[in-house]
Amino acid sequence: xxxxxxxxxxxxxxxxxxxxxxxxxxxxxxxxxxxxxxxxxxxxxxxxxxxxxxxxxxxxxxxxxxxxxxxxxxxxxxxxxxxxxxxxxxxxxxxxxxxxxxxxxxxxxxxxxxxxxxxxxxxxxxxxxxxxxxxxxxxxxxxxxxxxxxxxxxxxxxxxxxxxxxxxxxxxxxxxxxxxxxxxxxxxxxxxxxxxxxxxxxxxxxxxxxxxxxxxxxxxxxxxxxxxxxxxxxxxxxxxxxxxxxxxxxxxxxxxxxxxxxxxxxxxxxxxxxxxxxxxxxxxxxxxxxxxxxxxxxxxxxxxxxxxxxxxxxxxxxxxxxxxxxxxxx
Ligand code: FAD
Numbered sequence: 001x002x003x004x005x006x007x008x009x010x011x012x013x014x015x016x017x018x019x020x021x022x023x024x025x026x027x028x029x030x031x032x033x034x035x036x037x038x039x040x041x042x043x044x045x046x047x048x049x050x051x052x053x054x055x056x057x058x059x060x061x062x063x064x065x066x067x068x069x070x071x072x073x074x075x076x077x078x079x080x081x082x083x084x085x086x087x088x089x090x091x092x093x094x095x096x097x098x099x100x101x102x103x104x105x106x107x108x109x110x111x112x113x114x115x116x117x118x119x120x121x122x123x124x125x126x127x128x129x130x131x132x133x134x135x136x137x138x139x140x141x142x143x144x145x146x147x148x149x150x151x152x153x154x155x156x157x158x159x160x161x162x163x164x165x166x167x168x169x170x171x172x173x174x175x176x177x178x179x180x181x182x183x184x185x186x187x188x189x190x191x192x193x194x195x196x197x198x199x200x201x202x203x204x205x206x207x208x209x210x211x212x213x214x215x216x217x218x219x220x221x222x223x224x225x226x227x228x229x230x231x232x233x234x235x236x237x238x239x240x241x242x243x244x245x246x247x248x249x250x251x252x253x254x255x256x257x258x259x260x261x262x263x264x265x266x267x268x269x270x271x272x273x274x275x276x277x278x279x280x281x282x283x284x285x286x287x288x289x290x291x292x293x294x295x296x297x298x299x300x301x302x303x304x305x306x307x308x309x310x311x312x313x314x315x316x317x318x319x320x321x322x323x324x325x326x327x328x329x330x
Contacts, residue, residue, distance in 0.1 A: 003155040006032040007092040010043040011102055020098035022058045026169030027125055028096055029059035034127040040064055044082045046072035056176040058169055068183040073194040074102055078185050080109040087114055092156045094134050099160035107160045117151035118158040123165055123283055143260045143280035164208050164266040205255040211268045212238030218245040219274020219314050226251040228318040229273055235325045243275050259284035274314045277302030
């Protein structure tokens, strides 16, 4: 059968849909429009049919629903089985899944069972209207190049995308169709049981939700100087971010790292202090709304993407900004 339709897997936990689902629906809408096909959300769970309304508002034309007590908690086997069953019956052209812990687990299994390709951690997705192929762009070779990957023959074309890579679309009133299917799996057939959930303890670093991030790099020179970054973040009510060298030097824990091997962020304001702007760092923060770069090298690549650039010694500029911010915000 001719494959058609763009699908987005709906991730949810504790009665709430993960924002990455809406971000993917936003991008999926664009892809489906370019392909002149429909956008569908793939919703699996127990007692989740009420989510359909929200999924329509974020752009879905259709919701494929499997509602079954076996799907109460996420487990790889029944979820992958459910998606594969739907995909074999309705043959989508494209499936998008969030590159979260759950999504990374699920996507590989689904791609393997459907005998198709999967591009993980895409940073851009687009359609070539002549060939109808999905162009899946992601950093490759240690981030030194951006590779565009095509899945030319197998279907569906599958990609995962990290949270915050695509913007959250505006919800709009919209109606759609729910297509319901049976899971057809008994609890006894599932090889895993959820015994209990334990919440991670300790202070969380909520970089992905932060509206203001002050990030420091190697240019700070020492752990003591890195304190200047923390001070400005405190005064602005923001969160501290870092480049990989700052993390590797032990100035700040890994949870603060931004970039290809760290977090992807999209704050309203990103202040890059003593960060050169290597591509591996940029892929994690270039979608920030306003980027302020402070660097003593006027040719630093970070200035190419900065909204405002300050050429100067970070050890002089940072304390001056912090003092002024303290005065203004007092
Ligand atoms: P540098 O590139 O050394 O830049 C320091 C900057 O500070 C320079 O521009 C310099 O002009 C400026 N400076 C120095 N002194 C001062 C001063 N007194 N005042 C003002 N400015 C000053 N990096 C990440 O950040 N995140 C990642 O997730 C990541 N993943 C990677 C994955 C792979 C596979 C690889 C190969 C690399 C990865 N990297 C990552 C590393 C990346 O390639 C860069 O090396 C790193 O981003 C550079 O960090 P930086 O800008 O802090 O340091």
